[in-house]
Amino acid sequence: MRKDLALVSSLIPEGSRVLDLGCGDGQLLAHLMKAKGCQGSGVEIDPAAVLGAIRNGVPVVELDIDDDLPAFADHSYDVVVLSRTIQTLRGPEAVLRQMARIGGQLVVSVPNFGWWGNRLRLLRGRMPVSKDLPYEWYNSPNVRFTTLTDLQLLFDAVGLRIARRVTLTPHGNPLKLLDARANLFAGAAVYVLEAA
Amino acid sequence: MPQFVDTQTVRLFDAEHPLRMAIGADLAPVDVAYETYGELNAAKSNAVFICHALTGDAHAAGLHAGETRPGWWDNMIGPGKPVDTDRLFVISANLLGGCQGTTGPASPAGGVGAPYGLNFPIVMMSDLVAVHRALMAKLGVERLLAAIGGSLGGMQVLQWALTYPREVANAIVIAASSRLTAQNIAFSAVARRAIMGDPGFRDGDYGPQGDNPDTGLAIARMLAHITYLSEDALAEKFGREPQADENHPGFGVDFAVESYLNHQGEVFLERFDALSYLYLTRVMDYFDPFADPHATKAILNNPVNWLLVSFDTDWRFGASHSRRILRHLEDARQPVTYRNIPSTWGHDSFLLEVPRYHDTIRAFLRRASEVAK
Numbered sequence: 001m002r003k004d005l006a007l008v009s010s011l012i013p014e015g016s017r018v019l020d021l022g023c024g025d026g027q028l029l030a031h032l033m034k035a036k037g038c039q040g041s042g043v044e045i046d047p048a049a050v051l052g053a054i055r056n057g058v059p060v061v062e063l064d065i066d067d068d069l070p071a072f073a074d075h076s077y078d079v080v081v082l083s084r085t086i087q088t089l090r091g092p093e094a095v096l097r098q099m100a101r102i103g104g105q106l107v108v109s110v111p112n113f114g115w116w117g118n119r120l121r122l123l124r125g126r127m128p129v130s131k132d133l134p135y136e137w138y139n140s141p142n143v144r145f146t147t148l149t150d151l152q153l154l155f156d157a158v159g160l161r162i163a164r165r166v167t168l169t170p171h172g173n174p175l176k177l178l179d180a181r182a183n184l185f186a187g188a189a190v191y192v193l194e195a196a
Numbered sequence: 197m198p199q200f201v202d203t204q205t206v207r208l209f210d211a212e213h214p215l216r217m218a219i220g221a222d223l224a225p226v227d228v229a230y231e232t233y234g235e236l237n238a239a240k241s242n243a244v245f246i247c248h249a250l251t252g253d254a255h256a257a258g259l260h261a262g263e264t265r266p267g268w269w270d271n272m273i274g275p276g277k278p279v280d281t282d283r284l285f286v287i288s289a290n291l292l293g294g295c296q297g298t299t300g301p302a303s304p305a306g307g308v309g310a311p312y313g314l315n316f317p318i319v320m321m322s323d324l325v326a327v328h329r330a331l332m333a334k335l336g337v338e339r340l341l342a343a344i345g346g347s348l349g350g351m352q353v354l355q356w357a358l359t360y361p362r363e364v365a366n367a368i369v370i371a372a373s374s375r376l377t378a379q380n381i382a383f384s385a386v387a388r389r390a391i392m393g394d395p396g397f398r399d400g401d402y403g404p405q406g407d408n409p410d411t412g413l414a415i416a417r418m419l420a421h422i423t424y425l426s427e428d429a430l431a432e433k434f435g436r437e438p439q440a441d442e443n444h445p446g447f448g449v450d451f452a453v454e455s456y457l458n459h460q461g462e463v464f465l466e467r468f469d470a471l472s473y474l475y476l477t478r479v480m481d482y483f484d485p486f487a488d489p490h491a492t493k494a495i496l497n498n499p500v501n502w503l504l505v506s507f508d509t510d511w512r513f514g515a516s517h518s519r520r521i522l523r524h525l526e527d528a529r530q531p532v533t534y535r536n537i538p539s540t541w542g543h544d545s546f547l548l549e550v551p552r553y554h555d556t557i558r559a560f561l562r563r564a565s566e567v568a569k
Contacts, residue, residue: 017529039529039531041526041531041532047552050535051552051555051556051559053533054533054556054559054560054563055559055562055563056563057563057566057567059501059502059531059532059533060533060534061522061532061533061534062534062535062536063534071519071522071523071526072526073523073526073527076526076527076529
């Protein structure tokens with residue numbers, strides 16, 4: 001399993017009902033269902049990935065995360081996961097509010113635009129391209145770039161408390177650092193959030 | 197050498213054990229026309245029930261001896277097809293109230309004498325399911341691997357899985373609805389008015405009187421057919437293509453689309469009964485399972501694995517209908533897979549070989565078989 005998914009999986013309690021937004025071919029959910037006794041559903045918009053999820057035996061709804069989350073009832077899941085997807089959304093704030101409505105806990109993983117390598121590239125006058133953000137500006141599916149500091153301000157604004165944060169190196173290994181330094185040295189982070 | 201299939205008939209309810217219908221009436225006898233494809237395995241775990249739509253019949257797949265036209269869902273059901281008869285045992289039955297071998301309003305009342313006509317009891321979705329269940333039991337199947345159907349067929353699957361979730365491991369509901377809109381009912385109302393207002397209808401007694409509401413039934417079919425196709429599909433198929441007509445210009449058949457609809461109306465008369473059309477459209481009008489506050493009580497403790505499919509150009513039972521079902525099933529904590537498939541062909545898409553649609557059914561059923569093992 002992808003390293004970041006293994007980390008997300010480790011943060012999800014056994015036996016939870018999990019909604020995975022941007023579930024791809026259902027790798028995370030298939031693992032959670034098999035290894036941790038979870039019930040899972042995914043939301044995915046890419047047709048090939050949706051078919052992959054069906055083949056993997058993962059319930060998946062082919063809907064748009066930005067527009068269609070009202071299809072899910074209030075408090076109908078224990079955990080709602082948004083794994084490396086927030087940067088592709090038109091309305092991350094609205095989606096976070098929907099997630100808080102649907103789930104008890106939220107698990108959100110993000111690439112960090114504030115990583116020093118990105119800052120350096122920008123200083124040189126070029127848009128950042130890195131392992132975590134491997135696209136050119138004109139072909140990137142990522143339309144929202146955030147640093148960890150900015151993201152945490154948004155969590156605050158929508159009433160989400162950070163219960164846990166795991167920061168990662170650009171190679172996906174855990175990185176224990178305090179806040180300001182994390183924003184400079186982390187390539188990505190995974191947050192566990194709860195309603196404040 | 198092709199293997200032929202044939203339609204069989206079985207008596208499922210008789211005077212001693214009549215069918216108790218939802219409105220309270222007892223009906224007997226009830227005969228059902230059905231076909232099966234593939235073999236039931238020793239564990240009896242590979243049965244798939246096909247529920248047909250408004251004007252379907254038991255002949256879903258394969259060829260009848262001496263015929264060249266296969267069953268109505270032959271692109272979906274067969275060896276190596278999405279509903280793979282190399283692995284699955286497939287049951288397909290004509291609906292109660294129909295006119296293709298199963299007891300309906302044109303059958304002799306009580307099994308003898310004159311047809312029921314309008315004295316046939318009003319049929320509800322649960323009655324269709326009750327008869328399917330009786331057939332399933334007769335064939336020695338206790339639990340279906342899957343029930344699958346499009347349009348009215350999908351509604352039967354929904355009804356079945358909601359009320360008897362232990363009998364349906366996987367429910368595949370395609371281009372269906374859990375509650376018709378006013379527009380849906382309006383179209384059916386016009387169709388019924390065309391039939392009942394035809395002098396040949398004779399208050400439903402047209403059979404014994406040697407008559408038939410040909411004009412009304414043909415109009416009903418023409419109207420319905422327009423709603424089965426998208427505007428784009430009609431444009432792509434016919435555009436404003438002229439039809440050679442000696443009365444041109446005038447009120448003859450001047451455009452290809454007119455000729456097509458006339459043809460659809462005419463061929464329909466040969467195979468469908470006007471009373472069945474009335475009764476089966478009414479089944480859809482009344483269907484509203486989630487109006488019952490306990491509708492999802494049974495599935496809460498016995499989850500069914502659901503697949504919902506809609507087509508993006510379907511304006512009869514489009515995505516909003518499937519999403520309403522999705523919402524209710526999500527509320528009931530069900531594992532639901534839902535796809536809205538792009539297709540030019542509107543509601544009719546569920547009968548056509550749309551690759552993304554067929555891939556979806558194939559993958560879902562293959563997975564269902566693996567889990568059942």
